[in-house]
Amino acid sequence: MSGLEALMMLCFGAAWPFSIVRSWKSRSTQGKSLFFLLVLILGYLAGIANKLLYHFDAVLFLYLLNVLMVSADAILWLRNRRYEITNATESFPK
Template sequence: MGEIFELGMVICFGISWPLSVYKSYKARTTLGKSLIFELFIWIGYVSAITGKLTTQNITYVFFFYILNIVMVSIDICLYFRNRRLDRLAGRIS
């Protein structure tokens, strides 16, 4: 039963990441984004994945952790692309 609730949490979080990646890609700016926030989320997913691996509790939920960390990683990469674009546009120093 606990796995079902864990899956629900991971899926709900996971739905938001493709939307965030799309918004970051289209916006071409870091304004309104927080790198620290995304890094904490990334660390949280690393912790969850490590927990699953160390307890050898690899279930279907594990796939969603991997999918989510990939999405967060893409969003972090877009942050750095957008930061460079902000500098070129003179929006930040």
């Protein structure tokens, strides 16, 4: 197992719980990009594929945890976008 790779994954992963809580509470997409989240998911999936195909070790579980957290944040982005659209249409006079 690569200790430095594990440290990198732990550092990247440390920020996601705070981001998820912020997304949950704010109900806003402000300051977040769905495209960026999808690029991160793709990157983590590539890391998972590398671990499964070429270099299986325990860091795989950190990749899995991170991709789950980023995916949760992306799902919250979609939920929050729906809230924003609903609230915008409700504020127009009929």
